[in-house]
Amino acid sequence: MKLFRASLLSLSLLLSSGGFAQQPAAAGSDQTSARLAGEVLVNGRALEYVQNLSDKFGGRLSGSAAYRRSAEWAAEQFRAAGVKDVRLEPFPLESTWSRGLARARMIAPQERPLHLESLGWAPSTPAGGVRGDVYILTDLSRDFIKRESDKIKGRVVMLDLSALAKDGYAAFSKLVAAPQFLKDAGATAAVIGSSDANNVLNAFNLNWGARISPLPLAQLGMEDSKLIQRLLAQGTTVTVEFAYENGTGGAAEDNNVVAEIRGRERPDEWVIIGAHLDSWDYGTGAQDNGTGCAMVLEAARAIAALGTPPRRSIRFALWGGEEQGLLGSAAYVRAHARELKDCVAALNTDNGAGHPRGWKFEGREDVQAAMTPISKSLLAGIGGDGLSPELSFDTDHGHFFLAGIPSLDLWVDMEHYDEIHHKPSDTVDKIVAHNLSAGAAVVAVTAHALAERPGRIAPQLKHDAVGDLLKKANLEEFLKGVGVWK
Template sequence: MNTTVRKASMFILVFLCQLLATAAPQSPAGESPAARIAGEVFADGEQMQYLSLLSDEIGSRLTGSKGAERAMQAVEAEMKRIGLANIHREPFAIPVSWERGQAAASLITFGDRPLKIASYTWTPATAGPIVGPVIEIGAGRPEDVERVRGKLKGAIALSTPSGGSLDELMYNVYHVAQLEKDLKEAGALALMIASDKPHAMLFTAPIEFKARLAALPTVSIAHEDVGLLQRMLARKEEVRVQLDVRNTVGGSFESANVTGEIPGREKPEEIVVVGAHLDSNDLGPGALDNAAGSAAVLETARAIKSLGLVPRRTIRFVLFTGEEEGMLGSNAYVRHHRDEMDRTVAALIMDIGAGKPEGWFSMGRPDLDAQIDELMSTYKNLGMSHIEHAAFAGTDNAAFMAEGIPTLVLLQDETSYFPVLHTVADTVDKADPRDFASCVAALAATAYAIADRPDRFGRRLTVAEVRKLAAETKIDAQWRAVGIWP
């Protein structure tokens, strides 16, 4: 390199440094907040570290467990480090405490063959080891129970639900509590539910909502073992199973939501809620359900703060607990903040793992379509275009929705999510860092845009409109089951 060239390149280097120095703190002219936020998330986002902290370092976070408490402490510490305002816990009561104990089952008709089972959460222990004949009840619909009612006394019922569609899934979630009461009345001792997961994986969830104890001891049984039982039953043989479940059930306890804020610069009294549930089930570390959503909420806060962006309205970050027991934390939040509901502009919720974002669930609100399209056009390269109008009460948006508040749930590719949901295999490796970054970027850019737009996003529905929406989307029965609807 000769001197002239060196001088010229030095000049260029100095010029570039100056350019970078002036560009870094402020945005280059014309760069939108959405672009700055997405850039921050993709280049410097800490969502994968948050995911690893919650699911690798802490692990399962069943509401009321040590893991859940450690996760709440970790979130508070991170909110402080990020520099959020008004960080605090909002406690709420849970009526029944529950702790998993040993659970074992064996097929005793042919020797003593162990069966792969795991207890559902918030289900009782068996009265010591119990033995009974296995009686199949199909999908467990009322007519299925009627068909075998005479054989249920002293029996262990086996149900094989099909959960192919969202409708079927929601039916399964919302009908098992009543099924168990019917089975108990008919004299059944316990219920085994076929797991729909691959490779002998087991599933867990509560049966009742509002953390009430289920009517019967209830276990998930590997579908390979269900096949074995069914083949033996098909030979018209009596198939007897021994079941020994040792869960511990106790009195009420306190859990809490953890919240922190970026106060608005012009309309701090108006609030955009960005939330996800921090709690998980306890067979695995709940990486996709829902350390991913929690990590996305934290990164939304971190990215906006680190860029020095201050929106017109307040963004309130809420990590809920008690979601798995029937959205208890978000229901408690809405009860505690009822006087703010008119000023709550929207609730953004993430709870479908880390698969790539495809659009938004508007939960039965076509009136929001134009505004959602406008939001998606600000981050068009994330590949989101879909607005799903179907409504369901399966996550923390439900209580907000019943208040008439616009709720957006991130619509994501579910391929990686459902096979491992509530299983031992819901681990960090299921999250693709790039797809996950796209989710976080979409959540963060949307939260900021809704909080910062001059006019309000959507509007709160009247009570009459909410009733109409509930009837049209058939969501009222689900709201009733979780206690957010009369």
């Protein structure tokens, strides 16, 4: 049936070539890549996808109605692009959360409003709010917090993160553990100063796994928190008050959206290209990660439009729960454990829509060696032929990497990314259309080339070999701390 469809398509190509004795380009050749890139750059719909996703559904918190509706919309887009096999694959969320309106002020030594919002997945403040003197905590260890419990009891604790900076990734597991120690020591709430000027806040949660935190946690504007720190350094008592009522719910299920173009020769082997569909709620999740979703949708549309499927299957995945700890992609890797041996490569795009620079090969020199000729021959013209060794565990290629799958994360120019990342300014107006199209072209061409290539780019690594790479990148302690690596 597939052969029949393919030959019909070849025939129509011959007929549409204007009578020249022109052969259709062999699949996987530079001509196929050129057709694919041309389709994305000339007929591309990436900007339209991200505009619909961000402007019509808004922020897409995991477990929210906006997320669920956007997943249904995305499934429709894959079908409209001609990809027939589209599934919603469920994954569990430990709890759901929505943000309530916050109010905050300093009471002493002066009366002034404060820029403060709840952290994600934090509980509401008690009725009437939290009121207390501020205590600055510089050491997050359980022992230190226990020793200081007389000073901490009944206070609002401000976490000083500057002391943690030297710990890199490992700092995150310490931060995640601290709220329980603070609760045990009798703190009423904890606040963290923002690292962005102009009292701009930056949404995040202080846990891993959509768990409701043990005590109210809030983020305070940078200038507000520096004022408090200066006053405390002079020995002045600072009293603050804040209140918010968040919505929290128990265990729930969300769906990943997974579409597949079956391979024409080795349909059981697959390349996966993914991006997370969930987002934070201050902005509309345009570049974190509407643009990644748009690149995946556009790659699916353009590859389907070629008419001839590649040698291997390509799966197009839009993940949920990424912002709470890569939950959707982790569940997918667990649910598909038995077919991971046939996963040839896992591609991911989640670094915004700056101009593409190439791919991060996640510390694997064998992947770099195999990618170099592909990058040089197919991606240089788009400006996306760079290869970066950076190994990170901050987005959805992570669990594929841990399973030993050759993983590639789209590497883009991130010069302006921090200006919008997790902020109210993450909206469609910041997207540069031609950079987004170029990113979508790199994604489509690479996914197709890897699915078409006669051999695999690299083997699936054994657990110990993955462990060695993690050690080299100082990631092991962090991953053990959040419970995803043994």
